[in-house]
Amino acid sequence: MMSHWVLYLSASLCLIFNLVASSPLPKTDEKGGNDSNDGQHWVGIWTAMPQLVEPANLPPTPFNGLDSVFYNTTIRQTVQVGLDSAKIRLRLSNAFGVNNLNISSVAVSHTMENEAGVSTIQPGSTKEVRFSEQSSISIPSAGLAVSDPIEFSVQAQSILLIDIFLEKGQDGFAITGHPGSRTTSFISFDDHVGEKDLKTNGDAVQSIEHWYFISAVEGFLNSETRSFAIVGDSITDGRGSTTNKNNRWPDLVQKKINQDEKIPKIGILNQAAGGNRILHDGLGPNAVSRIDRDVLAQSGVQFAMIFEGVNDIGVAESDPKSQAEIGDQIIIALRQIATRVRTAGISFGAATISPFGTPPDSNYTQPYSSVEREVTRQRVNNFIRNDGVFDFVLDFDRVLRDPQDQSVLLNEFDSGDHLHPNVAGYQAIADYFPLDLFL
Structure with missing residues (x-):
């Protein structure tokens, strides 16, 4: 104890x-005094969630x-x-x-x-x-x-x-x-x-x-350069990506930003961990508790988002009462997080929860898959899309789901466990990602 x-x-x-x-605080130079390089500040250019x-x-x-x-x-x-x-x-x-x-x-x-x-x-x-x-x-x-x-x-x-x-x-x-x-x-x-x-x-x-x-890792960059902190779970951490190839979806969005001369320079901060949840500790502290450390305390953050909830829904019992309760708690927590981040002057968004159902012809049953959990996923996604809490909404669900069965990943984007996208799925997220939100 x-x-x-x-x-x-x-x-x-x-x-x-x-x-x-x-x-x-006031900008500082390398010896800790007032910054003699006018118009420059420290900006995060790489992170890993502790x-x-x-x-x-x-x-x-x-x-x-x-x-x-x-x-x-x-x-x-x-x-x-x-x-x-x-x-x-x-x-x-x-x-x-x-x-x-x-x-x-x-x-x-x-x-x-x-x-x-x-x-x-x-x-x-x-x-x-x-x-x-x-x-x-x-x-x-x-x-x-x-x-x-x-x-x-x-x-x-x-x-x-x-x-x-x-x-x-x-x-x-x-x-x-x-x-x-x-x-x-x-x-x-x-x-x-x-x-x-x-x-x-x-x-x-x-x-x-x-x-x-x-x-x-932080860079000393001009005042127009900012960072974008992403609070996420294993899908953002890169489960299903290729070891040593840096092809997680945030990596691919960073590449897209760097190739677009119209977009201000933005450093993406991947603050995700496999198994992370919004409400409860597990593999890493819960998202509510780590917002201060992983978003507000990072250098140069002007934009932030959250892409979580699947593990909260999937770990909770699948009966209707338990799922109704977890849905209520997720929505309250997302409102709380948005309030805290926006109070700091940071533009804050959310991504819809992607599918985790089991395709009917699959030999592998995704443990999170159930009718009541799908009801909760749809309910939370409806809140994210329509409640007006967020400065921007990224509809990753629409990008990744099978149009013929919205409860499952499109087969070409499925890494095989019916939960985590493969590299093609991560590329689809990056292709969809609207860079104009940084303008």
């Missing part, structure tokens, strides 16, 4: 650290010891940034740690061939990352660290490689990460920050498809 209370307190304190880190890493997603043995994780370990991770920037900074999160996260050193580099999920650095590209002019930092439990600005040029949708070395590891097994990275990372004993290729260490190197501790 005590451990659950500590984790609850840690998550609450994390909101305070995050809000302080990105509150709308989560408490479940036991199954902790690093493998021997990097998962008897009383600590990542002892004497270098973690090499890659991310795809959304926009061009000549200067960046990182956020490292200890949101769910109950012990200090002691970072020994960090560096950023370009990858060879600009590929995600690789272990090889482009020679001569590495830059040290410092925190308050120090090469190391101890991040308290539930805390956040923002790096000093780094003179390091990135291009839109290029791959950034991040090395983190933890000499002492992190005590305990409550650590912060993002298991659904759909991107290969590498771990090796000893300090290999900035070394060309971790794989030269042979059997001492292991690969994993998770991110740990990294939560945001």
Whole structure:
């Protein structure tokens, strides 16, 4: 019981650290003083929603010891940034740690061939990352660290490689990460920050498809450049997309934005996690509780949206009373979230919930599929479309559903589980996505 209370307190304190880190104070330069670069500000150009890493997603043995994780370990991770920037900074999160996260050193580099999920650095590209002019930092439990600005040029949708070395590891097994990275990372004993290729260490190197501790990359960009935060579940997190290919639907919308010269530069912040729910904690905190951290505390947010509800409906009992209650609660929660986000001056929208029914000729039954759950999905979608709560509505249901049976995904968009779209489905969302909402 005590451990659950500590984790609850840690998550609450994390909101305070995050809000302080990105509150709308006067613009600052790289030394923390008033910004001498008029018309520029920090904007998020990549994010991953912090989560408490479940036991199954902790690093493998021997990097998962008897009383600590990542002892004497270098973690090499890659991310795809959304926009061009000549200067960046990182956020490292200890949101769910109950012990200090002691970072020994960090560096950023370009990858060879600009590929995600690789272990090889482009020679001569590495830059040290410092925190308050120090090469190391101890991040308290539930805390956040923002790096000093780094003179390091990135291009839109290029791959950034991040090395983190933890000499002492992190005590305990409550650590912060993002298991659904759909991107290969590498771990090796000893300090290999900035070394060309971790794989030269042979059997001492292991690969994993998770991110740990990294939560945001920010660019120092002109005042017209803003970010767009998406609160979502596994469909936004990319279940059904291709590992290391960055073809989740938000990635594809970012590409679409970057190719349209009429649209202001917008950095998409993917704040989604598989299994996430609006109302209840599970894989990550519930959406109501994480709005402050994942939207309001992010840099440069002017637009935001939510695309959730399927897991709330699918996990609730399928009888009419239970479904009526969960529908009521979802609608109230969406109204509450919209009020909070719009109060901050952020344009806020919602996407309709996509189908999850089982096709009649399928050999696989989707566990969420039921007549009463479909009634609730239609009810919530009707609210999203017609209630007037949102500044914009994205009708993903209409994009993905079978016109002949609105309760199921169109077969060509179905990844096979009748819930998650495949890459063709994600591309269909991006093709439909109306960029004029950013004008």
